[in-house]
Amino acid sequence: MNPAYSVIFFTTASGAGYGLLALLGLTAPTLGQSASPVFVLVSMIIALGLITAGLLSSTLHLGHPERAWRALSQWKTSWLSREGVAAILTYPFALAFGLTWSGLYPAPDAIAPLGAITAIMSFITVFTTGKIYASLKTIRAWHQPLTVPVYLFFALSSGAALFLALSAIFMRDAGSVSTVAPVTILALALLKFLYWRAIDQATRDRTMGNATGLGPNVRQWEVPHTTKNFVQREMGFVVARRHAKRLRALFFFLLLCAGLLELLAVRMPLVAVLAFGITFLAAWVERWLFFAEGEHVVTLFYGNPQT
Amino acid sequence: MASEPAVALSPKTWDEIKTTTCYMCACRCGIKVYLKDGTVTYIDGNRDHPVNKGVICGKGAAGIKQHYSPGRLSKPLIRVGERGSGEFREIEWEEALQTATTWLGDVRKSDPKKLAFFTGRDQSQGLTGWWATQFGTPNYAAHGGFCSVNMAAAGLYTFGGSFWEFGEPDWKHTKYFLLFGVAEDHGSNPIKAGLGKLKKRGAKFVSVNPIKTGYSAIADEWVGVRPGTDGLFVGAIIHELLNAGQIDGDYLNRYTNSPWLVIDNKGAADHGLFARDEDGSTLVWDAHKKAPAPTTDHDAARALMGRFTLPDGRTVATSFQLIAERYLAPENAPDAVAERCGVPADTIRRIAAELAHVAFKETVTLDVPWTDFTGRRHDKMIGRPVAMHAMRGISAHANGFQTCRAIHLLQIMLGTIDTPGGFRYKAPFPRPIPPHIKPTGKPDQIWPNEPLPGPPLGFVTGPEDLLLAADGTPQRIDKAYSWDAPIAAHGMMHMVITNAAKRDPYGIDVLFMYMANMSWNSAMNIPDTLKHLTAKDATTGDYVIPKIIYSDAYASEMVHYADLILPDTTYLERWDCISLLDRPISEADGPADSIRQPVVEPERDVRAFQTVLLDLGARLKLPGMTTPEGNARYPGGYPDYIVNHERAPGVGPLAGFRGADGTQSGKGAPNPNQLQAYIENGCHWFYELPDEHKYFKHVNKGYLDWATGFGLIGKPEPIIHQLYCEPLQKFRLAAEGHGAIQPPDGHRARIIEAFDPIPFWYPPFEGDMIDEAAFPMHAVTQRPMAMYHAWGSQNSWLRQILGRNWLYIAKERAHSLGIADGDWVTVTSHHGQIKGQAKLMNGVNPDTVWTWNAIGKRSGTWGLKKDAPEAKQGFLLNHLISELLPEREGGYRFSNSDPVTGQAAWYVLRVRVEKSSVQSNISSPQFPTLKNLGVGQ
Amino acid sequence: MTALPQTTAKKLGLVIDLDTCVGCQACATSCKEWNTQGYSAPLTDEDTRGADPHGPWLNRIHGYEVEDTTGKDSRVVHFPRSCLHCETPACVTVCPTGASYKRAEDGIVLINPDTCIGCKLCSWACPYGAREYDVQEGVMKKCTLCVDRIYNENFEPEDRQPACVKACPTGARHFGDLGDENSAVSQLVKERGGFDLLPEMGYKPTNKYLPPRAKRDTPQAGIEALPKGDGSAMDRLFKLADRLLSGN
Ligand SMILES: Nc1nc2c(c(=O)[nH]1)N[C@H]1C(S)=C(S)[C@@H](COP(=O)(O)OP(=O)(O)OC[C@H]3O[C@@H](n4cnc5c(=O)[nH]c(N)nc54)[C@H](O)[C@@H]3O)O[C@H]1N2
Numbered sequence A: 001m002n003p004a005y006s007v008i009f010f011t012t013a014s015g016a017g018y019g020l021l022a023l024l025g026l027t028a029p030t031l032g033q034s035a036s037p038v039f040v041l042v043s044m045i046i047a048l049g050l051i052t053a054g055l056l057s058s059t060l061h062l063g064h065p066e067r068a069w070r071a072l073s074q075w076k077t078s079w080l081s082r083e084g085v086a087a088i089l090t091y092p093f094a095l096a097f098g099l100t101w102s103g104l105y106p107a108p109d110a111i112a113p114l115g116a117i118t119a120i121m122s123f124i125t126v127f128t129t130g131k132i133y134a135s136l137k138t139i140r141a142w143h144q145p146l147t148v149p150v151y152l153f154f155a156l157s158s159g160a161a162l163f164l165a166l167s168a169i170f171m172r173d174a175g176s177v178s179t180v181a182p183v184t185i186l187a188l189a190l191l192k193f194l195y196w197r198a199i200d201q202a203t204r205d206r207t208m209g210n211a212t213g214l215g216p217n218v219r220q221w222e223v224p225h226t227t228k229n230f231v232q233r234e235m236g237f238v239v240a241r242r243h244a245k246r247l248r249a250l251f252f253f254l255l256l257c258a259g260l261l262e263l264l265a266v267r268m269p270l271v272a273v274l275a276f277g278i279t280f281l282a283a284w285v286e287r288w289l290f291f292a293e294g295e296h297v298v299t300l301f302y303g304n305p306q307t
Numbered sequence B: 001m002a003s004e005p006a007v008a009l010s011p012k013t014w015d016e017i018k019t020t021t022c023y024m025c026a027c028r029c030g031i032k033v034y035l036k037d038g039t040v041t042y043i044d045g046n047r048d049h050p051v052n053k054g055v056i057c058g059k060g061a062a063g064i065k066q067h068y069s070p071g072r073l074s075k076p077l078i079r080v081g082e083r084g085s086g087e088f089r090e091i092e093w094e095e096a097l098q099t100a101t102t103w104l105g106d107v108r109k110s111d112p113k114k115l116a117f118f119t120g121r122d123q124s125q126g127l128t129g130w131w132a133t134q135f136g137t138p139n140y141a142a143h144g145g146f147c148s149v150n151m152a153a154a155g156l157y158t159f160g161g162s163f164w165e166f167g168e169p170d171w172k173h174t175k176y177f178l179l180f181g182v183a184e185d186h187g188s189n190p191i192k193a194g195l196g197k198l199k200k201r202g203a204k205f206v207s208v209n210p211i212k213t214g215y216s217a218i219a220d221e222w223v224g225v226r227p228g229t230d231g232l233f234v235g236a237i238i239h240e241l242l243n244a245g246q247i248d249g250d251y252l253n254r255y256t257n258s259p260w261l262v263i264d265n266k267g268a269a270d271h272g273l274f275a276r277d278e279d280g281s282t283l284v285w286d287a288h289k290k291a292p293a294p295t296t297d298h299d300a301a302r303a304l305m306g307r308f309t310l311p312d313g314r315t316v317a318t319s320f321q322l323i324a325e326r327y328l329a330p331e332n333a334p335d336a337v338a339e340r341c342g343v344p345a346d347t348i349r350r351i352a353a354e355l356a357h358v359a360f361k362e363t364v365t366l367d368v369p370w371t372d373f374t375g376r377r378h379d380k381m382i383g384r385p386v387a388m389h390a391m392r393g394i395s396a397h398a399n400g401f402q403t404c405r406a407i408h409l410l411q412i413m414l415g416t417i418d419t420p421g422g423f424r425y426k427a428p429f430p431r432p433i434p435p436h437i438k439p440t441g442k443p444d445q446i447w448p449n450e451p452l453p454g455p456p457l458g459f460v461t462g463p464e465d466l467l468l469a470a471d472g473t474p475q476r477i478d479k480a481y482s483w484d485a486p487i488a489a490h491g492m493m494h495m496v497i498t499n500a501a502k503r504d505p506y507g508i509d510v511l512f513m514y515m516a517n518m519s520w521n522s523a524m525n526i527p528d529t530l531k532h533l534t535a536k537d538a539t540t541g542d543y544v545i546p547k548i549i550y551s552d553a554y555a556s557e558m559v560h561y562a563d564l565i566l567p568d569t570t571y572l573e574r575w576d577c578i579s580l581l582d583r584p585i586s587e588a589d590g591p592a593d594s595i596r597q598p599v600v601e602p603e604r605d606v607r608a609f610q611t612v613l614l615d616l617g618a619r620l621k622l623p624g625m626t627t628p629e630g631n632a633r634y635p636g637g638y639p640d641y642i643v644n645h646e647r648a649p650g651v652g653p654l655a656g657f658r659g660a661d662g663t664q665s666g667k668g669a670p671n672p673n674q675l676q677a678y679i680e681n682g683c684h685w686f687y688e689l690p691d692e693h694k695y696f697k698h699v700n701k702g703y704l705d706w707a708t709g710f711g712l713i714g715k716p717e718p719i720i721h722q723l724y725c726e727p728l729q730k731f732r733l734a735a736e737g738h739g740a741i742q743p744p745d746g747h748r749a750r751i752i753e754a755f756d757p758i759p760f761w762y763p764p765f766e767g768d769m770i771d772e773a774a775f776p777m778h779a780v781t782q783r784p785m786a787m788y789h790a791w792g793s794q795n796s797w798l799r800q801i802l803g804r805n806w807l808y809i810a811k812e813r814a815h816s817l818g819i820a821d822g823d824w825v826t827v828t829s830h831h832g833q834i835k836g837q838a839k840l841m842n843g844v845n846p847d848t849v850w851t852w853n854a855i856g857k858r859s860g861t862w863g864l865k866k867d868a869p870e871a872k873q874g875f876l877l878n879h880l881i882s883e884l885l886p887e888r889e890g891g892y893r894f895s896n897s898d899p900v901t902g903q904a905a906w907y908v909l910r911v912r913v914e915k916s917s918v919q920s921n922i923s924s925p926q927f928p929t930l931k932n933l934g935v936g937q
Numbered sequence C: 001m002t003a004l005p006q007t008t009a010k011k012l013g014l015v016i017d018l019d020t021c022v023g024c025q026a027c028a029t030s031c032k033e034w035n036t037q038g039y040s041a042p043l044t045d046e047d048t049r050g051a052d053p054h055g056p057w058l059n060r061i062h063g064y065e066v067e068d069t070t071g072k073d074s075r076v077v078h079f080p081r082s083c084l085h086c087e088t089p090a091c092v093t094v095c096p097t098g099a100s101y102k103r104a105e106d107g108i109v110l111i112n113p114d115t116c117i118g119c120k121l122c123s124w125a126c127p128y129g130a131r132e133y134d135v136q137e138g139v140m141k142k143c144t145l146c147v148d149r150i151y152n153e154n155f156e157p158e159d160r161q162p163a164c165v166k167a168c169p170t171g172a173r174h175f176g177d178l179g180d181e182n183s184a185v186s187q188l189v190k191e192r193g194g195f196d197l198l199p200e201m202g203y204k205p206t207n208k209y210l211p212p213r214a215k216r217d218t219p220q221a222g223i224e225a226l227p228k229g230d231g232s233a234m235d236r237l238f239k240l241a242d243r244l245l246s247g248n
C-alpha cells in the first residue's frame, strides 16, 4: 500500500493525542488538583491539537472535504464511520474533562468520571482506527489480531512519552506514567516483534493463479495500460525486503533508545523530550512500514505472483 | 436507514444521433454518433450496418478523442524556414490553392510525370487515381505497394479474388480455419466477429504465426512458424495431400486450369506457355479421343494428369502434372522442411490429414440448386468447409507473392474457394484473371497538358505491358512495372522519396502526398529518408525534391518535411464514399457501399482534401473536372462529385439508390437525392444476393449473368483459377532471352528464379544476402488492436493503453543472451541500430523478436509534449529496415521488395540483439524535437 | 446505505469468455466513452498529452501468459477485469457515507457521486481493483453495469445492454441474470465451467469467467493419418485422374 504521508501523519499524530488524552484522563484522579492549571491546559491543548490536526489532515485528503459530515452516517457497518463518530463524541467529554480539571469550571467530583470517560472514548477511537485496517481482508498484513493492539499500544506509548516530556517541561512528577511509559514501549516492541513474525510467517496462499483462475503457471504478460493507474499507484506500492529489514531494525533501535531515555528521565527529566521525539520518529517508521508492507491482494492482477 | 438513492435509469444524454462511417481504421464500420449541443459525446456501432452489425472496436469507440485531438491542424501552412525546421507561416486557403495551382500547372505544361502524386492510406482512390489520369502523370499510387499488394496480386493472378479485405472465410459454415500471419487486418471487426462465431460452433482455428498473441492467442492450435518460411510449410502440406491423393479432382478439372496443356519445349520461346489452337484457345487433353480439345469444350474427357504429344509434334503436360511433380519432389516433404520452417514434420502431417478429413469427410451441403457456367445443374451446393486467410505475415516478405499463391493453390486443391465453408469472394470479385486493366504511362502516353489515355495502375500480362522508357529504364519514379517489379499493381510508394532524391530514374518537380506519414512510420530507413527529404542540389542549392505538397489532418512527422500543407478535416467532418470502384466494403453475401457524412462542422480553417483536389483540378482545367465552358464541373466539391460523376454511363462512385428516382442499383443515372437516400438508410447500401448466387460465384452462371448486368464484370464468362500462371512464364522467357523486350542482364537471374509459373518457396532476399550468423534473429512488427498506425498516439484514451512499445523476445533466448525482463537492448541490422526495452515472453518463435508497430513517435509531433513516452521510450523497427537491398551484380541495389510485385518487404529483417551497455531509460535513435504544429499548442 | 441487502431480486452481471477474448480493448474504450457522458460524474484524465497520461477506467484488459508444465509451451490469455458486482462485498460495508451501495432490485453495486467523499477506503476493500478514484471529480468510480443503459427506454430493446457487451466484436462478453439458473448466462456458466475470481475472499462475485478451452494440437480420434510416402503417389494421382474421367 502506498504510504501516504497524510495518512501516516493522521494516525501518528492523533494516536499520540489520544494516548496523551487517555493518560491524562486516567491519571487526573491521582494527580488531582495538584496539577497546575497551566500544565493541564497546555497538555489538553496539545492532545486535542494533535487529534484535531490529524483529523483535519485526514479530511483534507478527501475528494470532497465539504461532505465529510456524511461519514458519520454509516456507523452500523463501517469502521471508518465509527471512527468518525467516536472521534467526535470524544471531544465534548475531553473538553468537559479539561475544563473541570484545569479548574476553569470548578467541579472536582466530575474530574475522575470525566477523565475515565475521556480515556475510554480515546481508547475506543483508536480501537476503531485500528479496526479500519484490521477489517480489510484484502491486506493480509493488516487483517490479523495484532493490528488493533499495535495501534492501541502505539497511541499509548507515544502518548506516555509525550506525557513524560510535558511533565519534564513543567517540572512536574510524572507519577505512575514514569513506569507506564517504558513498559508500553517494551510491550509495543514485543507486539511489533510478534506482528512482524506473524506477517513473515503467514502463508501467502493467494496467488495470481487463483486470482485469475488460470492456474499455477500464470504470469503477467502485459499491463492493461502503459502508465500506472490509480490502483497501481495506491495499492501497488512494494518495499524492497532489504529495505524493510533495515527499517525494522531502525524501529527497534529507536524504541530501545526511547525506552532507555525514558528510564533515564527518572533522573534527568528533560531527556523525556528527546524520548518523545524518538518515539514519534519510531511511530513514523512503523507506520510507514505498516503501509509499505501491506500487500494488497489486487497486486495479484498486476504481476505479483502471490500474497 | 436511508433508502437507495434514485438513479436516473433512462437518461437521454444526447439530443441527436447521426450515422456515418468510422475511419479510426480502414475497416470502415458503420457507426452512430451521439451529439449533445453540437458536441460528439458517444460513438457506437450501427446494428444495421453490413460490416460490423453493431459492434465496434477499441479504436472506433475512442473516435471522439481522435476528432478532438490536440494534434489537429487548423490552417494551411507554407514553409518559411528550412525543411524540417518547423518554420511555417499560416496562410489563407486562396493563397494555398493558388500556390499549388502554380506549382502543379508548371509541371503539367512541361512534363506531367514530374509530378509524383502518392496517396497513402487513401479511401478515395477512385477519385485520386482518376485525378492523376486527368493530370497526365503515371506517377500515382496509393499505399498498396507497401501494404499488401502481394496479397492482391497473388490472388488476382490466381483466382480472381484475394485475401486482404476482398474476400472472407465463410464464417457461418467453416469447420477448419487456417490463418496465416494476421494480427489485426483490415477486416478488423468482421474477423473478430468471425472468430467469435467459430468459437461458438467449435470449429477448429489454427493460427500460423511466429507470435502467439491476439487472434493467435485464442487459436485451437498455434503453429509458430519461422518468419518468411510459410511457403515451406504450405508446400509440405500440399506434398502430403498429393501424396495421399487427397485433392478435389473434380473441382480442379472443371474450375481451374489444372488440365490445361503446357508446352514442354525447353529453351524455346514457347516453353512453359499454354498450348493453343489456331483460334488462340487454350487446350485440354481429351482422354477418350486421345486428342487435344479447346478448354471451352465442356464435353471433352479432360485429363487432369499426363504428358502428351500434340498433333504438331510438340510435347505438352497438364498444368497439374507439373504442379504434382513439383510438390511431390522430396525437398517438399515435411521432414525436409521442418527444421527450416520451425514446424515439426509430424505437425505438418497431422494438419494435412486434418485438412483432408474436414474437406472431404465433413462436407457442408446447402439445399440450394445452382447452375454452373457449362449449363450443368447442381441440385445442391456442396462445400468443403476449410477456409484460409492470410495477410501481412505473408505479404510483407520478399517471397510473399509466391507464398500467397501457394496458399491459394492449397485452398484450390481442396476445392474450397467460394464453396460453403470455404473462402468467399466479396463484390466486385471474382473478376477476370488478371483484371483486364493495363497500366498506363508508356512514353507515348504522357504529353504536356494532356490526360493519360488510361489509369496509371493496372495488371500486366507480359513484358509488353511494362512501363519502360525507350532505353528500357523505368518510366515511373517508383520503378513499378519495370524489370525491378513487373507486377507492381499498386505502385511502390516506399521507393518514391529515395528514387526522387537519387534522381533514379529521373528527378521530379513536385511531390504531392496525401495521408501517409512518409517521413516516419511508413518509411523504410527513416534516417536516410530524412536526408533525402532535405537533400539539396550542390550546384543550384535547391532541394533535390523541389516542392512537396502534403495533406494531413494532424501534426504528423511528415508535415514538417513539406512545403505546403493542406489541412484536412477529421473523419466526422466530411463527406466520403466507400465505393465499389475503390476499396469496397462488400460482404460475401452481396455488394455494399457506404458514405461518410459530416456530423459536425469544423471549427478550424480546414477543408476536405477531396474537395480541395477537385478544386485544384478545376483551377488546372483538368478535363474531367472542368465544363466545356471552363468552369468547375463539381462546384459543390466532393459530395457533388460522388453524386454526379460517372465513370462509365450509369456507373458512379455509389452503386445504391441510382436513377433519377433512386430505385436502381449498380447502374443508373445520377440521382440528385442519392446522398439523402444513403443517410436515410444509415449511410450505407447493401444488396443481398439470392441464395443461388451466393457461392461458386466464379463459375455460377446466374451470378455471372447478374454481375455482368450490374457492371461488376464485362462479360458473363467463368473465372477459371490459374494455378499455373502463364504471365509469369512470359517474363521468365524474356529473361531467358526470348522476345523483343529484354531485361537488363543484371536482372535476368532474379526474374528467372522468381517468376515461376508454379508457386514455390525461396529465401527472402535480405536473409539470403547478409551473414545469418551475424544477424541470427528475425524482427517483425504486429499491429496493436487498439492503435491505428501513428494515428492512435494522439488519442488521449488510446495512448493510455499503449503509450510506448517494448521489444518482445523468447524467454529462453533472452536468458541465453544474458537479457533480463526490462533490460534495454540494442537491435542491430545490416543497416542500422536501435535501442529499446526488452520484455520476455514464451509465445514467440525463438528466432524472432517483435514489437508493436508505429508506436514510436518523434518528439514534438502529434500534439504531444516533448517528453511523451512514445518519443522517449518508444521506438520503430523502421530505422533498421533498408529500402534498398545490399548491392548485387554490377553494383545495382534492388529495392527491398518482392521481386514480382514490388511489395515492401518489411518483415525480411534480420537482426542481432544484445544487452545495451547503457541502461538509461531512453530509446534510440532520438531525433531533435520538432515544433508542435497541432491545435494543442 | 452501506448495509447489504439480504438478497437481491436479480443478480445481474457479466460472463466473460477467456477463450474468445482477443484483447481488442473495445469493451474498455466503449466503457470509458459511455461513462464519460452517462451516469455518475464524467471520467476524467490527467496529463493527456504528456509523459504520464492516466485516468480512471472501469474496465481494463490484462494480458497473462500461462505456461504449461514443461515451461516451454504457453498461451496468452487476454483478461478483461471490471467490477464483479459481488454479493457480499466489503467495498460497500466499509463505506462511511453510504455512497457505496448494492441495489436490492438487481444486485448492481453503485457509488452515489453526490454523496461520496472520496475517502478511497472502498478501493482498499475491493480485492479486484475495480474501483478507481477520479482526482478531478473527487469521487470514486466503478463499473455501474451500465445501469443507465440496461433499463434506458431511449434505446431500442436490443441496445439495452452494457456498452462493453454491445461493443465486444468477438462476443466474448455476456450480460444477464446470474440469479436465474435458466438464463442464458447461467447456462453458459454451467456448460463451460464458469468460475469465480478469488473465491476464498468470500465476496461471492456475481460476474463469472469462462476458462480458455483445451488446445487441439494433438492427433484427434477419427482423423486418419495420411499414407506415408512410398513412391506411388504419382500412380495414385493418375488413378484419381482416371476416376474423374470415368465419372464423366
Ligand atoms: N516496421 C513497419 N513499418 C510499417 C509496417 C509494418 O508492419 N512494420 N506497415 C506498413 C503498412 S502495411 C502501412 S499501410 C503503413 C502505414 O503507414 P502510414 O500510412 O504512414 O500510416 P498512418 O500512421 O496511418 O499515417 C497516415 C497519415 O494520415 C494522416 N491522417 C489521418 N487521418 C487523416 C485524415 O482524415 N485526412 C488526412 N489528410 N490525413 C489523415 C495521419 O495523420 C498520418 O500522418 O506503414 C507501413 N510501415
Ligand SMILES: Nc1nc2c(c(=O)[nH]1)N[C@H]1C(S)=C(S)[C@@H](COP(=O)(O)OP(=O)(O)OC[C@H]3O[C@@H](n4cnc5c(=O)[nH]c(N)nc54)[C@H](O)[C@@H]3O)O[C@H]1N2
Residues within 6 Å of the ligand: B025, B026, B059, B147, B148, B180, B181, B182, B183, B184, B185, B186, B188, B208, B209, B210, B211, B225, B226, B227, B228, B229, B230, B390, B391, B392, B393, B394, B397, B780, B781, B782, B783, B784, B785, B786, B787, B788, B789, B907
Ligand atoms: N488496429 C489496427 N488495425 C489495422 C492497422 C493498424 O495499424 N491497427 N493497420 C491496417 C493495415 S494498413 C494493414 S496492412 C493491416 C495489416 O494487418 P495484419 O496482416 O494483421 O498485419 P500485421 O499486424 O503486420 O500482422 C502481421 C502478422 O504476421 C505475423 N508474421 C510476421 N512474419 C510472418 C511470417 O513469416 N509468417 C507468418 N505466418 N506470420 C508472420 C506477425 O507476427 C503478425 O502477427 O491491418 C490494418 N488494420
Ligand code: SF4
Residues within 6 Å of the ligand: B022, B023, B024, B025, B026, B027, B028, B029, B052, B055, B056, B057, B058, B059, B060, B061, B188, B189
Ligand atoms: S474496426 Fe476500424 S472502422 Fe471498425 S470500428 Fe474499429 S476503427 Fe472503426
Ligand code: SF4
Residues within 6 Å of the ligand: C082, C083, C084, C085, C086, C089, C090, C091, C092, C109, C125, C126, C127, C128, C129, C130, C131, C142, C203
Ligand atoms: S468487485 Fe470490488 S467493487 Fe465490485 S462489488 Fe466486488 S468488491 Fe465491490
Ligand code: SF4
Residues within 6 Å of the ligand: C094, C095, C096, C097, C098, C099, C100, C111, C115, C116, C117, C118, C119, C120, C121, C122, C123, C139, C140
Ligand atoms: S470513496 Fe466514496 S464510495 Fe468509497 S468508501 Fe469513501 S465515500 Fe464510500
Ligand code: SF4
Residues within 6 Å of the ligand: C030, C031, C032, C034, C035, C058, C059, C082, C083, C142, C143, C144, C145, C146, C162, C163, C164, C165
Ligand atoms: S458494464 Fe458498463 S460500466 Fe461496467 S464495464 Fe461494462 S461498460 Fe463499463
Ligand code: SF4
Residues within 6 Å of the ligand: C020, C021, C022, C023, C024, C025, C026, C027, C028, C061, C078, C080, C167, C168, C169, C170, C171, C172, C173
Ligand atoms: S471487447 Fe471483447 S474481445 Fe475485446 S477485449 Fe473486450 S472482451 Fe475481449
Ligand SMILES: [Mo]
Residues within 6 Å of the ligand: B146, B147, B148
Ligand atoms: Mo497496410
